[in-house]
Amino acid sequence: xxxxxxxxxxxxxxxxxxxxxxxxxxxxxxxxxxxxxxxxxxxxxxxxxxxxxxxxxxxxxxxxxxxxxxxxxxxxxxxxxxxxxxxxxxxxxxxxxxxxxxxxxxxxxxxxxxxxxxxxxxxxxxxxxxxxxxxxxxxxxxxxxxxxxxxxxxxxxxxxxxxxxxxxxxxxxxxxxxxxxxxxxxxxxxxxxxxxxxxxxxxxxxxxxxxxxxxxxxxxxxxxxxxxxxxxxxxxxxxxxxxxxxxxxxxxxxxxxxxxxxxxxxxxxxxxxxxxxxxxxxxxxxxxxxxxxxxxxxxxxxxxxxxxxxxxxxxxxxxxxxxxxxxxxxxxxxxxxxx
Amino acid sequence: xxxxxxxxxxxxxxxxxxxxxxxxxxxxxxxxxxxxxxxxxxxxxxxxxxxxxxxxxxxxxxxxxxxxxxxxxxxxxxxxxxxxxxxxxxxxxxxxxxxxxxxxxxxxxxxxxxxxxxxxxxxxxxxxxxxxxxxxxxxxxxxxxxxxxxxxxxxxxxxxxxxxxxxxxxxxxxxxxxxxxxxxxxxxxxxxxxxxxxxxxxxxxxxxxxxxxxxxxxxxxxxxxxxxxxxxxxxxxxxxxxxxxxxxxxxxxxxxxxxxxxxxxxxxxxxxxxxxxxxxxxxxxxxxxxxxxxxxxxxxxxxxxxxxxxxxxxxxxxxxxxxxxxxxxxxx
Ligand SMILES: Nc1ncnc2c1ncn2[C@@H]1O[C@H](COP(=O)(O)OP(=O)(O)OP(=O)(O)O)[C@@H](O)[C@H]1O
Ligand SMILES: Nc1ncnc2c1ncn2[C@@H]1O[C@H](COP(=O)(O)OP(=O)(O)O)[C@@H](O)[C@H]1O
Ligand code: SF4
Ligand code: SF4
Ligand SMILES: [Mg+2]
Ligand SMILES: [Mg+2]
Numbered sequence: 031x032x033x034x035x036x037x038x039x040x041x042x043x044x045x046x047x048x049x050x051x052x053x054x055x056x057x058x059x060x061x062x063x064x065x066x067x068x069x070x071x072x073x074x075x076x077x078x079x080x081x082x083x084x085x086x087x088x089x090x091x092x093x094x095x096x097x098x099x100x101x102x103x104x105x106x107x108x109x110x111x112x113x114x115x116x117x118x119x120x121x122x123x124x125x126x127x128x129x130x131x132x133x134x135x136x137x138x139x140x141x142x143x144x145x146x147x148x149x150x151x152x153x154x155x156x157x158x159x160x161x162x163x164x165x166x167x168x169x170x171x172x173x174x175x176x177x178x179x180x181x182x183x184x185x186x187x188x189x190x191x192x193x194x195x196x197x198x199x200x201x202x203x204x205x206x207x208x209x210x211x212x213x214x215x216x217x218x219x220x221x222x223x224x225x226x227x228x229x230x231x232x233x234x235x236x237x238x239x240x241x242x243x244x245x246x247x248x249x250x251x252x253x254x255x256x257x258x259x260x261x262x263x264x265x266x267x268x269x270x271x272x273x274x275x276x277x278x279x280x281x282x283x284x285x286x287x288x289x290x291x292x293x294x295x296x297x298x299x300x301x302x303x304x305x306x307x308x309x310x311x312x313x314x315x316x317x318x319x320x321x322x323x324x325x326x327x328x329x330x331x332x333x334x335x336x337x338x339x340x341x342x343x344x345x346x347x348x349x350x351x352x353x354x355x356x357x358x359x360x361x362x363x364x365x366x367x368x369x
Numbered sequence: 370x371x372x373x374x375x376x377x378x379x380x381x382x383x384x385x386x387x388x389x390x391x392x393x394x395x396x397x398x399x400x401x402x403x404x405x406x407x408x409x410x411x412x413x414x415x416x417x418x419x420x421x422x423x424x425x426x427x428x429x430x431x432x433x434x435x436x437x438x439x440x441x442x443x444x445x446x447x448x449x450x451x452x453x454x455x456x457x458x459x460x461x462x463x464x465x466x467x468x469x470x471x472x473x474x475x476x477x478x479x480x481x482x483x484x485x486x487x488x489x490x491x492x493x494x495x496x497x498x499x500x501x502x503x504x505x506x507x508x509x510x511x512x513x514x515x516x517x518x519x520x521x522x523x524x525x526x527x528x529x530x531x532x533x534x535x536x537x538x539x540x541x542x543x544x545x546x547x548x549x550x551x552x553x554x555x556x557x558x559x560x561x562x563x564x565x566x567x568x569x570x571x572x573x574x575x576x577x578x579x580x581x582x583x584x585x586x587x588x589x590x591x592x593x594x595x596x597x598x599x600x601x602x603x604x605x606x607x608x609x610x611x612x613x614x615x616x617x618x619x620x621x622x623x624x625x626x627x628x629x630x631x632x633x634x635x636x637x638x639x640x641x642x643x644x645x646x647x648x649x650x651x652x653x654x655x656x657x658x659x660x661x662x663x664x665x666x667x668x669x670x671x672x673x674x675x676x677x678x679x680x681x682x683x684x685x686x687x688x689x690x691x692x693x694x695x696x697x698x699x700x701x
Contacts, residue, residue, distance in 0.1 A: 072556035072557065072558055072559075073556050187647040188647070189647055190647070217417035217418055217583070217648075218417065218583070218585070218624060218627045218628055219417065219623060219624060219627045219643075219644045220417075220647065221627065221629075222626075222627035222629075222641055222643055222644075223643055223644075225629065226641070226643055244556065244557060245629070246557075246631035247628060247629030247630050247631050247636075248629050249631070250629060250630065250631050250632055250633040250635075250636045251629040251636045270633040271633055271634070274631060274632060274633050284558060285557060285558065286631065288557055288558045288560070288561035289557050289560075289561070289586070289631065290586045290587050290589065290590035291586065291630060291631065291632075292585060292586040292589055292613060292625070292628055292630060299561040299564060299565055299590065300561065301558065301559075301561035301562040301564075301565050302558035302559075302561070302562075303562070305526050305528065305529075305559070365631060365632050366632040366634060366635060
């Protein structure tokens with residue numbers, strides 16, 4: 031297996047006037063060549079901060095990496111200089127954001143925006159870059175790319191803009207594409223088009239994808255592996271099949287049980303009571319303890335270690351300790367009937 | 370599930386709402402929708418952004434003046450009410466919950482005053498003590514507590530703010546609530562809390578809901594019947610189970626097939642209907658059937674003739690020429 035990106039014990043904090051927000055608290059994961067890894071979790075769990083740390087795009091002064099490493103092809107990005115990062119950003123690792131309108135410049139033609147990266151990173155001349163731009167637009171399914179390349183973002187619909195954003199991100203054949211909620215702002219029929227496109231592009235280009243989302247349907251559609259985040263930590267990680275069919279962490283159970291499944295007619299949604307922890311004063315023990323129906327005394331004060339469930343599956347929960355009682359996931363968390 | 374003798378609470382007939390759009394055009398946000406809502410049921414309204422769901426809800430509750438059409442509430446024409454007292458009576462019976470729990474609560478008012486606004490307008494409490502008691506009761510009903518009464522909205526999470534919005538709507542003891550994307554801004558785990566709360570309140574108080582959302586799985590879960598909107602029209606309406614099991618309209622079929630389900634094996638094996646292109650502009654919508662520019666089954670007749678809104682099966686309404694023998698004949 032080829033490790034492309036390896037995060038180890040990453041801690042990220044923000045200095046706010048209320049105090050230090052510990053947004054990411056010891057995140058570790060690896061991304062292999064060409065694979066797709068989804069990071070799921072509710073808002074505020076640290077998904078975007080993790081990916082911004084990888085890109086070293088944390089807000090200056092207030093946001094910083096406190097601890098840990100981000101190895102990309104052997105180099106620690108956590109310690110890289112801004113000049114080194116400039117070479118990597120948009121060329122080796124690119125990122126697409128939730129809102130396609132804010133990531134495009136409204137005053138510049140689509141073509142110019144795609145060409146920017148090509149000219150900067152790949153030393154292409156103008157006509158080479160333009161030709162490549164047209165090809166990229168064709169690749170992401172924009173009709174009449176020869177004409178549309180000279181148009182402005184406002185002349186494109188929401189779905190087409192997101193295609194353009196993807197074209198820009200893929201322009202320099204990055205090894206890693208980080209997609210932060212790439213379809214959240216889109217309607218479901220357009221989302222289906224974009225997911226289809228991303229899968230297709232991954233087959234063609236072999237780019238590894240980190241997909242950040244809160245939508246478990248999108249995860250099931252696109253991801254080979256999944257990391258579940260809660261309160262700044264990864265609480266469970268495994269192959270998509272392991273996470274959906276054999277989840278071990280009560281928070282993962284809660285996520286699966288609280289969303290309605292269109293292909294089932296269960297009339298009961300199991301809500302997770304309470305709200306996520308305040309990362310200004312994060313809990314000492316398990317981050318989920320205050321909302322977990324299975325919380326034990328040990329959970330309150332002691333952080334559970336990530337325990338191996340299989341060679342690809344880990345969960346950080348005291349229930350996996352041999353001394354803990356045996357607990358079954360709730361009925362509503364069972365995906366796809368008996369398996 | 371035979372539905373016997375249900376009482377109609379609301380009848381919407383050929384409702385239209387147009388907005389002026391620049392020099393030349395009008396934007397046909399809602400263009401002739403008709404449906405009934407029965408007492409005690411939840412009618413879901415789904416469709417992609419801009420299709421007219423919110424405008425339908427806002428026009429029913431008279432936040433907008435209708436361009437055309439009628440709305441009857443318990444048999445009475447709501448939109449032609451003239452006197453203030455009559456209007457006030459309807460305002461009490463119909464309440465609305467909004468999508469954005471951040472923007473819809475006045476940041477300078479305490480939770481108590483936000484919730485009590487309707488109580489004050491309608492003079493439902495005689496003394497301050499009675500007013501306070503009602504507010505405390507409402508807070509507890511929605512899963513908050515009386516200590517929250519003197520705080521301000523920014524001190525609450527999204528889910529809690531939506532509970533405050535629900536308490537505000539319940540304060541005047543309405544029969545009918547229009548909930549416009551009440552959970553879209555919330556996290557999944559919090560969405561379930563709010564949906565469960567709404568379903569409990571409905572059972573306890575016999576409320577009737579119009580539940581607007583773009584998340585078809587949640588709408589299916591909460592609704593008895595569902596209407597699907599596309600570009601200002603309702604294209605299909607039936608029970609939520611039938612809509613999912615036997616969607617008739619090509620748009621509904623595509624919409625259902627586009628929803629990714631949290632089941633990797635199913636996702637790998639599923640055949641999707643991927644619609645091409647985007648929703649056209651409501652300023653100059655396509656002639657005939659508005660879905661024809663994206664419909665995989667479009668025929669010649671679809672451009673020429675607007676499909677009739679017809680009951681293709683009992684309780685299952687659809688507007689599509691495929692289910693109209695006349696139209697198919699005419700096409701051949
Ligand atoms: N610029 C900032 N200043 C202070 N705190 C921040 C900043 N950016 C993020 N945070 C905090 O870091 C935590 C994680 O935020 P992050 O944006 O990663 O969450 P997320 O899981 O991606 O959420 P969402 O799905 O809402 O985008 C939150 O508690 C958030 O409030
Ligand atoms: N106040 C308004 N003025 C002009 N156009 C409006 C107004 N409100 C809504 N619209 C337009 O009406 C259409 C339907 O809007 P809306 O009902 O809000 O859609 P939905 O709620 O389904 O997302 C959209 O094209 C929208 O831009
Ligand atoms: S460690 Fe304890 S509190 Fe945390 S998820 Fe496991 S059982 Fe629940
Ligand atoms: S009327 Fe014609 S275009 Fe419209 S949905 Fe039916 S088949 Fe498609
Ligand atoms: Mg985010
Ligand atoms: Mg709306």
